[in-house]
Amino acid sequence: VVDIVYVENGIADHPISLQIQQRYANAKVVNIEKYAEVFNPVNQNFRVQKRNPAMILARKGGEKIIAAPEEYEIGGDQNYYFSHMLNCVYDCRYCFLQGMYRSANYLLFVNYEDFAGDLRDHVLTNGAENPWYFSGYDCDSLALEPMTGFAKYFLKVFAEPEMAQATLELRTKSTQIRSLEQHAELNGAADNVVIAFSLNPDEVIQAVECLTPKLEKRLKAIARLQTQGWRVGLRFDPVVWHHDFEKSYCSFFKAVFDHVDAQRLDSITLGAVRLPKTFYKTMLKQMPNEWLFKAGIQTDSGNLVAYEASIEAYMLNFCTQEIGRFYSEKVHTYRA
């Protein structure tokens, strides 16, 4: 539910814009010229806005497909990401978006056709054998699916013959998988689409992944997708340091691999809490009482704020060992 939908004048009549305005029929529609008027002003407080975010419907201009960081281990021979939406309906306390954006409003770019056009051109011209396109770094790819129809639209795009060499990865914590299930019922699961689920133990979810689905629901969604033949990735990132860390993650991995078919997993990645220092400072200022930013955290080394090196090494080694009991492939591990 949102109370206000800001609509750029230029896309007021766009079909996706109209569809969303209809879904939020009780919200006040406020017309704007450019989304930057609402999203970018200085002196906004992300945390205060997060209590009641508004929706902004806008057109994304300029560059839409961006190269992924080089250290990215998973993916194809060339990796890119694109964001149809900025900000997320969930409220994960470690989320870097809080340090990156001034506004917590959901900014949805409704001109999917322009993204699709750019993706088609990109696949044709970039010369990669298997370019990989990630979605879900500036938002959750599926959480608003019933409103936005994002996955439904891009599954069709990636099903086009000229897109066969490209792979789409949708990163999510959501269990809104109806679009995927419907697609599979009609066409079978897409070979070139990976659904990457971020997972954590329930006690961690409860403590720091506010508003996200419980672990059991996510695992059930994964199992359903695997049964339909979808490629699924698991993202144990970030793992969170706490008193019962070993006990918590030990039973968590067991629960995960009780539900998930490890043999059919596309990839697993692992990482602990880490943030660019500038984002950390902004987040700390807005959430001075957040214990997550204090527990085991080292703030005075390098440009990244992360767990103190020996703590991080211990956590990642512990998790790698535990995962190894169920999964024999390489676990892609990201260290600060």
Place this chain on the structure above:
Amino acid sequence: MKTKLVKLSANMLYVVALSHEAKPLYEKLQAKLLVSKHGFKLYHVVEKGVLNSAAVLVTGSGSNAMSSGLTWAQQYLTDVQAFLNVGIAGHGNLSIGSVFLVSKVTDDSSGKCFYPHPVVRKYKELQFSDILTVSKPSEAYQINCGYDMEASAFFETGRRFLNAEAVQSIKVVSDNAESNFKHLTPQLVAGYIKKNCDSIFLYAERLLMSSTPNEIDIDVHLMSKIQTKWKVSVSNEVILQELLRSSALLTPHSDNYFPQPEDSETLKQYISLAKQWVLSVKPSLGHNYVVGKHGE
């Protein structure tokens, strides 16, 4: 000799243009006139401790008066968490006496727009409307639009002092196409506001509840002990405050475990010990804690 002005605490500052708009507010709040100068008036009340203090500012009509009045009031007040502009407005389709929260302000002369964030989740009595700030009373009542003479200046000035979310405007419809502004009298204006005081105060309360949380209190006695034992520079004081804050967050039910000054010879040793201690805390997700090495 000039005496230093003592600022008074006011969590909420109600900002109004006209005296008759202000009267129902300060009467209901039982606020007393604090100062009247340069055509501005400031009323103040402390209800129940610092967290319920409020002030009502009367600026006079028009953008210039609003802007200068709001700036003027800052010298008298501290702890202000929110500015709420309250006043009457014309409207293209809302009925007289209804209340709305401003969702967009356009300044008629400059074309500048402001978009107050809907901080308070919508509740039954609350509705939104856009508003046009005009320099003269207007009889052009367009559908879905409110009219006033101060809101754009209020937002432009208010956002210089507080986060954008803490600057909001709530209006009571006083005139529309069926009954234009020419019928308005001071008594009518006061009556419209008075009738809606409960809605206005309810919104103000929710707005205050949504403001940024204060930082957790640190152990000031321990800080004072440290400062008694060693000469603490400003930069070290910042580091120590941060460490004490971490301690308060990670071990909320105890004050016994953080290293004591007597554990160290020098301040440098002490800070190093305190840093090690903070790193060694493994917080329980239920906020209990254990001090020890990881892996144990």
